[in-house]
Amino acid sequence: MPQIGQRATLPVLRESKFGLYLDGGDLGRILLPTREMPANWSVGAFVDVFLHHDSEDRPVATMKQPKAVAGDFAKLKCVSVTGVGAFLDWGLPKDLMVPFREQKTRMVPGKSYLVHVFVDEETGRLIGTTRLTRHLDKTPPPWRGGEKVDIILFAKTPLGYKAVIENTHTGLLFANQVFQDVQPGERFTAYIADRRPDGKIDLTLNAPGRQRMDDLSEQILNELKARGGFWPIGDHSSAEEIKDELGVSKRTFKQTIGALLKARTITADGKGIRLAAT
Template sequence: MINSSKIGTIQTLQISKKTADGFMLSDGETDYPLPADQIHEEITEIGQTVSAFIYKNREKEIIATTVIPEVTLDSYGWAEVEEVVPNLGVFVNIGVDKAFLVSKDHLPLLKEVWPEEGDWLFVSLEKDKKDRVFAEPISEGEVIEDLEQAPASLLNETVIGRVYRSTKAGSFVLTGEGYRGFIHPFERKTEPRLGETIEGRVIDVKDDGTINISLRPLKQEVMGDDAEQVYQFLKDNDGVMNLTDKSSPDEIRDTFHISKAAFKRALGKLLKERKIIQQDGKTIINHQEE
């Protein structure tokens, strides 16, 4: 009986014998099959010591591989999303020939921000009481332990990162340099997916070395985009809407997903261009200027 307690771990093992389909590796108590297609380093002789990852393959056989994944029971790293199964969660590829499930219990409540195939999740492996191994997003504490401090010179620079955590408060990002970033809902037009790769502008470097990121263009560029969005909304609604510069921030955000200040700038641009008028508590397309 093969010892299942070492599933999901990296072990130092000795080659104990050759088989028809590879070799057997031993820890002195248990032998683990090392199939020929899982040998990725030179095997020279019986008794040779090798590092191997122990796991259950797609046929649910406990085997060894000399492919050493970054993600194990004892370590975490990025894993690519291979498949999305709405009633279960997503399966991620850690580099071996078997995908590991990230349960829907560890994904956002809103399926709109679930990862898609090709996205990347920051995970480690976890094992249940039945020795079944799953992938699980790592905790915020584990992220904090291993951060790089962003330099003050990063302000206003463009960064690329992946969303590793998605909450109501906003999206948390890790950049390739190891900086932790935060995207406030005000600083995005749509919520990025968990695992999505984003490119944004650094708008603040905190004293603790973390950064705040905006996915919105610079203010002068945003004004044009927002004005176009408001004008298109008017055209789609018979040229009239009940929102004006006096409307509440919540009403504006519910409709356009922008702040009241951004909305007022957009209205100001349209008013200056004489594309709209405001009367009787409504904003109306100025058809005389069309």
């Protein structure tokens, strides 16, 4: 069933001077404005569109893809503030409104904010909110340790960074697991490190066990090839240098280098590491 805030593939009913009318099911006829019409179309043919509201709060279709759909979390830039709220650039001509009641702190034009996009139950309109936690799932998470997930950071804490996992649950990325500069609103591929008895989820940016070493091995070999076969990095390098270059701890680096040496893929001396002659 077509829903506001999502993409849908809808059949063309007819053409008018305003554009194409599409069959929106329970939403009724939905206009795809003339400026949005595809080059080739016919009555009965299907078009893939995103559904939202026009300036008069009528359902309308667009061929464009916004930066976030209903249910998503995204970092968006505030472009204006009016008497009803703030408006964010989400990639469509009509900006996304964040009512004042949905702002934890008053938004300022020119600044970017992490928001959740959803359909307001009272008005049926798409809006944004910075009150994120109320839109997170409180049921037991479905993931097990070691599983790969997509995350977006939303708050820094003394322990690390809170993150939204797969647009549904929240988890914690501990500071000692982060070997690069990160900011709220950034997206990463992460892994479930642990599911605690209280239901909370610990995250890591490093793949578990063998997979982590395989990924780092590939990264090191690709860097060696790009450098012509030699890289002045090794046991003599500081932990900070390794962190800056590869985003991992020196211990993980040494374990991976050891495996590459054992496989005779590389050689090493006091100056650095080299691709082994083939």
